Amino acid sequence: MKSKLVLTMLALQVVFCAWAQRVRPAIKPDANIEKQVKEQLSKMSLDDKVGQMCEITIDAITDFSKAKTGFALSAAQTDTVLGKYRVGSILNVPLSVAQTPKVWRTLISELNRKSMSVNGIPQVYGVDQIHGATYTMGATFFPQPIVQAASFNKNIPFRVAEVSAYESRACLIPWVYAPVMDLGRNPNWPRMWESFGEDDYVNSVMAVQAVKGYQGPDPNHIDMNHVAVSIKHFMAYGVPVTGKDRTPSMVTERELKERYFEPFKHCVENGALTLMVNSASNNGMPFHANKKLLTDWLKEGLNWDGMIVTDWADINNLWSREHIAKDKKHAIAMAINAGIDMSMEPYSVEFCRLLKQAVNEGLVPMSRIDDAVSRILRFKYRVGLFDKKTWDKPEKIAKNYPDFASPKFAEEATRFAEEGEVLLKNEGGILPLKKGVRILVAGPNANTLRGLNGGWSYTWQGDKTDELVGDKYNSIYKALANKFGAANVSLAEGVRYKAGSDWEAEDASEIEKAVAAAGSSDVIVACVGENSYCETPGNFNSLILSENQRNLVKALAKTGKPVVLVLNGGRPRIINDIEPLSKAVVNVMLPGNYGGDALANLMAGDCNFSGKLPFTYPRTPSSLHTYDYKVSENQSTMAGNYNYDAKMDVQWPFGAGLSYTTFKYANLRVNKTSFDVNDELTVSVDVTNSGEKAGKEAVLLYFSDVVASLIPDNRSMCGFDKVDLQPGETKTVTMKVPARALGFVNSDMKWTLEEGEFLFHCGDQQVKLNCTKTAAWD
Numbered sequence: 001m002k003s004k005l006v007l008t009m010l011a012l013q014v015v016f017c018a019w020a021q022r023v024r025p026a027i028k029p030d031a032n033i034e035k036q037v038k039e040q041l042s043k044m045s046l047d048d049k050v051g052q053m054c055e056i057t058i059d060a061i062t063d064f065s066k067a068k069t070g071f072a073l074s075a076a077q078t079d080t081v082l083g084k085y086r087v088g089s090i091l092n093v094p095l096s097v098a099q100t101p102k103v104w105r106t107l108i109s110e111l112n113r114k115s116m117s118v119n120g121i122p123q124v125y126g127v128d129q130i131h132g133a134t135y136t137m138g139a140t141f142f143p144q145p146i147v148q149a150a151s152f153n154k155n156i157p158f159r160v161a162e163v164s165a166y167e168s169r170a171c172l173i174p175w176v177y178a179p180v181m182d183l184g185r186n187p188n189w190p191r192m193w194e195s196f197g198e199d200d201y202v203n204s205v206m207a208v209q210a211v212k213g214y215q216g217p218d219p220n221h222i223d224m225n226h227v228a229v230s231i232k233h234f235m236a237y238g239v240p241v242t243g244k245d246r247t248p249s250m251v252t253e254r255e256l257k258e259r260y261f262e263p264f265k266h267c268v269e270n271g272a273l274t275l276m277v278n279s280a281s282n283n284g285m286p287f288h289a290n291k292k293l294l295t296d297w298l299k300e301g302l303n304w305d306g307m308i309v310t311d312w313a314d315i316n317n318l319w320s321r322e323h324i325a326k327d328k329k330h331a332i333a334m335a336i337n338a339g340i341d342m343s344m345e346p347y348s349v350e351f352c353r354l355l356k357q358a359v360n361e362g363l364v365p366m367s368r369i370d371d372a373v374s375r376i377l378r379f380k381y382r383v384g385l386f387d388k389k390t391w392d393k394p395e396k397i398a399k400n401y402p403d404f405a406s407p408k409f410a411e412e413a414t415r416f417a418e419e420g421e422v423l424l425k426n427e428g429g430i431l432p433l434k435k436g437v438r439i440l441v442a443g444p445n446a447n448t449l450r451g452l453n454g455g456w457s458y459t460w461q462g463d464k465t466d467e468l469v470g471d472k473y474n475s476i477y478k479a480l481a482n483k484f485g486a487a488n489v490s491l492a493e494g495v496r497y498k499a500g501s502d503w504e505a506e507d508a509s510e511i512e513k514a515v516a517a518a519g520s521s522d523v524i525v526a527c528v529g530e531n532s533y534c535e536t537p538g539n540f541n542s543l544i545l546s547e548n549q550r551n552l553v554k555a556l557a558k559t560g561k562p563v564v565l566v567l568n569g570g571r572p573r574i575i576n577d578i579e580p581l582s583k584a585v586v587n588v589m590l591p592g593n594y595g596g597d598a599l600a601n602l603m604a605g606d607c608n609f610s611g612k613l614p615f616t617y618p619r620t621p622s623s624l625h626t627y628d629y630k631v632s633e634n635q636s637t638m639a640g641n642y643n644y645d646a647k648m649d650v651q652w653p654f655g656a657g658l659s660y661t662t663f664k665y666a667n668l669r670v671n672k673t674s675f676d677v678n679d680e681l682t683v684s685v686d687v688t689n690s691g692e693k694a695g696k697e698a699v700l701l702y703f704s705d706v707v708a709s710l711i712p713d714n715r716s717m718c719g720f721d722k723v724d725l726q727p728g729e730t731k732t733v734t735m736k737v738p739a740r741a742l743g744f745v746n747s748d749m750k751w752t753l754e755e756g757e758f759l760f761h762c763g764d765q766q767v768k769l770n771c772t773k774t775a776a777w778d
């Protein structure tokens with residue numbers, strides 16, 4: 001009897017725990033905010049409500065007739081948008097170019113005063129800033145996320161976000177569309193550099209750090225040094241089948257859950273307040289109309305009370321591009337019913353009129369409108385906008401940000417670039433370069449800050465960087481001249497990017513001039529790659545580095561002078577014919593305004609390389625792989641008539657990266673030899689600096705599930721850390737791995753951990769352990 005009672009109690013406890021786990025809110029609601037949201041909602045008319053759900057670009061309320069003398073709002077259009085239509089949010093940078101903090105503060109304060117005077121609800125202003133407050137003149141620009149990921153230093157995305165938040169808030173900007181966690185798994189995709197690379201674990205860890213850095217410790221009360229995030233783009237945006245931006249992906253639901261949902265889930269569980277949706281579609285269903293993913297998985301599944309915003313004009317796209325709705329009204333109803341709360345329209349207030357009509361016709365239930373508006377109001381309370389003190393006296397607030405654009409932040413941006421630039425080849429130890437060496441700096445990326453920063457820098461396309469910043473920051477050439485002496489360093493680009501919007505246009509008329517200049521140098525630093533671009537304009541037709549640039553390197557190599565190849569761009573362009581002509585290769589990707597200085601410090605040996613690739617660098621355009629491939633992708637021959645020629649032949653694997661010193665790994669060990677789903681495993685490894693120079697090592701931990709009911713990935717990452725080691729020094733690196741992290745999503749759409757053998761890999765070390773019991777969970 002007693003044992004029956006105990007069993008019943010245990011069963012009840014299990015049911016209760018499962019229930020409690022399911023309903024535990026991702027963000028614990030604040031009772032006071034909830035009360036205010038309810039009160040506010042009860043006072044609102046349907047016009048007020050649909051207005052809150054609309055987001056309009058600043059261009060729609062700008063007085064362009066005054067643009068020559070600076071930014072000015074159009075009083076009439078502002079009256080229509082914020083007054084008549086009560087629009088709840090404005091986005092984007094005024095006049096499409098970075099503004100001073102003063103212009104920002106005046107603008108946001110004026111907009112809030114206007115919207116408060118209409119119905120007591122402040123508008124919320126949102127901008128794209130993924131590597132600093134990059135729409136603000138003078139702000140600190142950090143390396144782009146792909147470089148932050150290459151550092152494998154968790155503190156870097158945290159600190160980048162923290163400083164970006166501080167400098168944004170100094171402009172009264174309360175909301176940023178960041179971080180990006182799109183898994184850059186297709187190198188053709190022009191937004192690969194906006195993400196933390198190809199791996200979901202790295203994206204999850206880095207994006208959570210970024211969310212914490214942006215939002216600070218309490219998502220219910222974002223303080224005046226922090227901003228709200230919009231994690232994006234939900235989801236699988238980084239794997240378009242064609243490689244072109246905003247085109248369809250074809251990911252199974254199982255893999256969506258296993259790989260692409262994970263970074264979003266972790267960020268939501270760590271307090272992310274808003275989320276932006278992927279513009280494209282998956283298996284025929286646009287994400288903006290996908291109720292299952294937006295409502296069932298995200299809002300209900302994670303019990304998340306945050307707010308979902310569309311991407312640019314994507315409700316329109318449901319009928320005009322995707323043809324799954326017959327007109328705009330039905331597209332609006334479809335998206336709102338799927339779970340969209342705010343529509344980034346962005347030019348027209350027609351949305352408000354049509355949504356109202358859709359509600360009146362019964363196409364959208366009032367309960368859905370109230371839910372969406374509650375989420376928007378909650379967000380505005382959480383970010384502090386109802387408190388006039390956060391925006392009302394802009395110049396008084398300005399004094400609270402003495403560190404804006406400080407040397408301290410610049411120093412950090414330089415250190416972060418040093419940690420993210422990756423040394424991929426160093427034949428005969430040609431790097432570091434000796435003092436006094438004569439250097440020719442060549443290539444279209446030699447003398448441009450546009451190239452170092454990439455897109456989302458001062459402008460959307462990053463195309464005005466050089467003209468806007470003048471000599472304030474150092475290009476690669478200038479940084480090398482500062483470091484090695486102007487008399488020793490000369491510039492002859494050979495190939496140049498043409499000015500203007502076509503980022504691929506090149507002028508290759510001076511290759512011979514560069515070759516001639518090489519005569520009086522000891523070493524050639526050839527800076528090749530890409531000009532800046534962003535989003536769809538970055539689509540191209542070949543992953544191979546441009547012919548002009550490859551011809552330049554070939555011509556320079558013919559001089560017999562050693563070539564150091566510097567790769568500067570947003571994605572890995574194919575270089576298999578010029579890599580063998582180079583003694584050294586450094587991939588700086590997009591390291592930001594201080595990336596040239598960082599490279600000079602590294603090339604001089606004043607600091608050491610420690611970055612590793614957060615993606616697989618392909619060797620040929622038709623052989624694109626990720627490190628977590630299925631084993632069958634890597635079989636060079638098979639018995640019988642067929643040679644499948646499915647060989648992993650990459651230029652550099654995920655995790656590649658050299659240093660001026662060497663590291664030895666020993667004693668990889670786990671605190672258990674067998675485990676089950678409830679365990680947390682403690683994995684340790686001893687890392688020794690076995691070379692002559694101090695250095696940092698990114699320690700990457702992987703696991704393999706040896707036999708599973710679905711073909712297992714070759715290996716998957718489950719931990720990383722970075723250690724600083726003096727020559728001869730050994731440190732033990734310890735990582736905690738919850739057993740659940742070794743699971744996968746099975747064909748019943750359940751997470752599962754199956755019994756059997758597992759391997760951990762770290763450096764050249766490997767250790768076996770055994771899972772004793774199969775388990776499954778949601």
Ligand code: BGC
Nearest residue numbers: 092128177232279311312535
């Ligand atoms: C991009 C988003 C961005 C939005 C607002 C869209 O075109 O896809 O990443 O946040 O514009 O600027």
